[in-house]
Amino acid sequence: MATTRTLFDQELAELKTGVLRMGSMVEQAIAESMRALVDRDNALAKEVIARDQDVNELHRQLRERAFMIMATQQPVARDLRLIVSFQHMVLELERMGDHAVGIARAALRLNDMPQLKPYIDLPRMAEITESQVHEILGAVIEADQDKARMIAERDDEVDVLYRRIWQELVQFMVNDPQTVERAAILLFLAKDLERIADRVTNIAEDVVFLHTGRIVELS
Amino acid sequence: MQTEIAPRPVADADAEIKLDARHVNFFYGDFQALEDASLAVQARRITALIGPSGCGKTTFLRIFNRMHDLTPSTRATGEVLLDGHNVLDPDTDVIQLRRQVGMLFQRPNPFPKSIYDNVAYGPHMLGWSKSRINDIVEQSLKDTGLWDEVQNRLRRSALNLSGGQQQRLCLARALAVEPQVILMDEPASALDPIATLRIEELMQDLKKRYTIVIVTHNMQQASRVSDFTAFMLMNQRRAGEVIEFGPTDDIFNRPKESRTEDYITGRFG
Numbered sequence: 001m002a003t004t005r006t007l008f009d010q011e012l013a014e015l016k017t018g019v020l021r022m023g024s025m026v027e028q029a030i031a032e033s034m035r036a037l038v039d040r041d042n043a044l045a046k047e048v049i050a051r052d053q054d055v056n057e058l059h060r061q062l063r064e065r066a067f068m069i070m071a072t073q074q075p076v077a078r079d080l081r082l083i084v085s086f087q088h089m090v091l092e093l094e095r096m097g098d099h100a101v102g103i104a105r106a107a108l109r110l111n112d113m114p115q116l117k118p119y120i121d122l123p124r125m126a127e128i129t130e131s132q133v134h135e136i137l138g139a140v141i142e143a144d145q146d147k148a149r150m151i152a153e154r155d156d157e158v159d160v161l162y163r164r165i166w167q168e169l170v171q172f173m174v175n176d177p178q179t180v181e182r183a184a185i186l187l188f189l190a191k192d193l194e195r196i197a198d199r200v201t202n203i204a205e206d207v208v209f210l211h212t213g214r215i216v217e218l219s
Numbered sequence: 220m221q222t223e224i225a226p227r228p229v230a231d232a233d234a235e236i237k238l239d240a241r242h243v244n245f246f247y248g249d250f251q252a253l254e255d256a257s258l259a260v261q262a263r264r265i266t267a268l269i270g271p272s273g274c275g276k277t278t279f280l281r282i283f284n285r286m287h288d289l290t291p292s293t294r295a296t297g298e299v300l301l302d303g304h305n306v307l308d309p310d311t312d313v314i315q316l317r318r319q320v321g322m323l324f325q326r327p328n329p330f331p332k333s334i335y336d337n338v339a340y341g342p343h344m345l346g347w348s349k350s351r352i353n354d355i356v357e358q359s360l361k362d363t364g365l366w367d368e369v370q371n372r373l374r375r376s377a378l379n380l381s382g383g384q385q386q387r388l389c390l391a392r393a394l395a396v397e398p399q400v401i402l403m404d405e406p407a408s409a410l411d412p413i414a415t416l417r418i419e420e421l422m423q424d425l426k427k428r429y430t431i432v433i434v435t436h437n438m439q440q441a442s443r444v445s446d447f448t449a450f451m452l453m454n455q456r457r458a459g460e461v462i463e464f465g466p467t468d469d470i471f472n473r474p475k476e477s478r479t480e481d482y483i484t485g486r487f488g
Binding site for chain 2: 005008077078079213
């Protein structure tokens with residue numbers, strides 16, 4: 001059957017490319033914010049914070065583009081689900097970018113103080129969330145709902161690590177009031193990573209919606 | 220844990236079926252225009268027939284009250300059950316059938332008579348009393364939202380009304396003989412957007428009492444007004460078929476057939 005909506009298809013393809021570009025920018029921001037912490041690299045942390053403006057601007061452009069397509073093309077069925085999902089995905093990605101900024105700001109503060117402890121669980125937690133972000137973008141490209149569901153399930157691993165880190169840092173604060181500031185900052189940082197994983201789950205739900213038209217709760 | 224939120228319930232297995240078309244074939248002479256078309260129309264719901272030009276939507280609609288009888292050399296086979304009675308049976312009282320199954324056409328077609336006479340025409344032919352006719356004229360004009368606009372000029376020509384008013388007058392004329400089903404063949408295609416919306420709002424009121432089947436080319440209209448949608452398409456023999464039928468929410472959001480999706484997303488051509 002011949003395609004009769006060439007321009008519309010082109011607009012959808014451009015929207016999808018934009019979402020994936022935003023995803024890769026956020027993925028890089030998360031990785032570099034963690035590297036700024038582990039390597040105590042203040043310059044890198046500042047770069048992550050500065051580059052968040054680019055993520056925000058792309059977010060604005062993609063929302064405008066999606067709105068314009070909806071207003072002018074009256075999409076239905078899969079087309080409508082695609083645009084609605086993309087709108088939600090870019091919102092989640094923008095918030096992930098904010099979490100990366102949160103990590104970078106935490107790194108800047110922590111890097112000025114003696115390191116509280118060797119970072120073991122935090123990089124592990126970051127590694128899982130980074131891989132979740134990377135893989136969920138793959139699931140978006142492939143519109144693979146099975147893959148999306150599997151990625152969402154990894155949120156449990158992140159939650160386990162978060163609870164372990166939380167208990168350990170609280171113990172530090174109880175045992176030595178001198179550690180309270182650093183431990184509190186690390187707690188917020190861990191929370192940022194935990195929230196990124198939650199937002200990956202939200203995107204996984206969008207992928208399922210895109211494929212099935214059903215709104216599901218994967219958390 | 221993964222929990223699925225239940226989808227909105229729509230189709231009711233025990234719902235009352237008002238019109239039940241079963242394996243309907245239709246011929247203009249030797250040309251088959253409709254092939255094995257089936258459709259179960261729920262009572263007091265709006266069912267939309269959509270599909271590209273020439274797919275047999277209007278042909279299918281006109282079979283429901285035997286309007287095709289007015290076209291020479293036509294033939295319909297299969298069954299169209301109205302409350303269990305096959306309207307295609309030769310012994311069907313066609314006048315009575317068309318009273319039960321009224322029709323609204325693409326273009327408003329008021330008689331060149333007064334507003335009052337247009338609505339009173341059917342009841343008058345049925346021999347109703349003057350007072351009953353007066354009551355039904357007022358009620359029908361109220362039901363179509365026209366009463367406030369025309370109550371002071373009921374004896375004026377219906378042809379002086381605007382297009383949207385004329386179409387609502389034609390609807391009032393159909394309602395005046397107390398039908399059970401109203402067939403609408405692109406009822407708003409000749410109207411401006413405001414008049415179109417008035418017709419659509421009226422349909423929502425009317426479906427509380429009547430069963431409505433509408434043919435429309437306007438897919439946004441079908442998705443806005445209908446509870447159920449049937450997608451029709453011409454097959455390789457150029458005869459119309461029902462490709463997919465279901466709750467409008469499913470047809471426009473999660474169609475099962477790729478041909479339906481191609482059509483509603485505008486990729487059919």
